[in-house]
Amino acid sequence: IAGITQAPTSQILAAGRRMTLRCTQDMRHNAMYWYRQDLGLGLRLIHYSNTAGTTGKGEVPDGYSVSRANTDDFPLTLASAVPSQTSVYFCASSESEGRIGTGELFFGEGSRLTVL
């Protein structure tokens, strides 16, 4: 089934450890995004990429990095995890025209991360 795959589904991590959340899509979408979802705060954009080879910072980028080596993959890395990064992380993708995305976002199932 076409869509977005995230891994891991759930992870408990000690503070200070490095963690990479994986995201792969098979829809050949140009644009990809990482959001975090926290109770009462909705979905906040961490980083985005409008095409392979380019990335941009969203609303809450500090403590996170991304790469976009190819169209399908968009991993999110926490270099040194802190408890405030405990959250549910959603990867998403969309079609785009030029620099501006015009289509709907397709979300993965999410990765629940707990940092102790």
Next chain:
Amino acid sequence: GQQVMQIPQYQHVQEGEDFTTYCNSSTTLSNIQWYKQRPGGHPVFLIQLVKSGEVKKQKRLTFQFGEAKKNSSLHITATQTTDVGTYFCAGRRAGSYQLTFGKGTKLSVIP
């Protein structure tokens, strides 16, 4: 930066009652999208509004985009238990790549 406010944060309704959630942006939007997230699930796209004053319907759901393209609403007629979930609006400014989400309205339907 751009802010998207959504109210109410929570809404409890009796099955069969109507429900409305409102979304307001601090800036003019090029388009607005609505998503539904079931408990434990991921957001799923419902609709996109692009034109000033646009109204779209999906069965019992009615979506409106304000004339100034700064506000939007989602109205559900005669709620059912299957409508339970959190509804998010998400707006995009003209010339911007980012989609800014409201904090969502969590709908509970009492059978």
